[in-house]
Amino acid sequence: MPSDSYSTLSTTRMPSDRYSTQHVLSFCLICLLLSCAVEQAGSTDNVTEGVRARYPNPWQDPEQCRRTDTEKSWICDVDGVLPKEQADSIDSLLVSINANASCVCNCSGNTTFLFADEGYVMGVAVVTSLEEDLSVANRTYHLERFGESIRQDWFANRTCDDSILILVHYMYNCSKIHISIGVAFDNLLSSQSLSSIYEAAQPSLGTGNIGQALPITVQKLDAVIDKAMTTPTEPPPPNNLVWGILGVIAVTSILLFHYWIKY
Incomplete structure (x- = not known):
């Protein structure tokens, strides 16, 4: 009836313009924040890519690495953070x-690299900046990418991925080390082993003394690798299924033996 129809229509409410406007504004704000975050991430990646592309190789560009008076150099310190005596000492250690490094892969012919025979290789890179306005939250992320890129660039001629790069990001009283390792060390260097190396270097890093932190890191890393390579590998635990089958066979054999004796 008309009255009922009018009553039904009168109780139907359309969405308020105020609420609709709030929803639209909220949606636009979220989109704006997401776009800003993506743009910022992209810009920081681009800056870091640029720093990596400009970072020199110590045996191809020794002058840029401040290693002009050495015949074989494994360290690059483009900004001269380390005093020459400390850089020379670390270089001699490397x-x-x-x-004397042990072979970890392709041990019959890993001789294509300029300075190495068959053992693994280790290098050090020191940087003072990865990008502008680098926040603590993404510092580790960019440090990892930076180290991996430099390691692959420096040791591209290796016949297997058995290289190590120790990357130091120097900041006064807030320096940080990242160790980039090749896949050949996957079974030799556990995350626990790497954590112990970082912990050993942390006191020196906390005071900004990377000249002390680097030898500690290099020596401890070398010791951990040597220990992992000389420690006999424990046999895997026996498979429970195999022991179960053997148990069934043993019990069955005993029962059959008693049955044979009895009958």
């Missing part, structure tokens, strides 16, 4: 380790 030369000794790389000359």
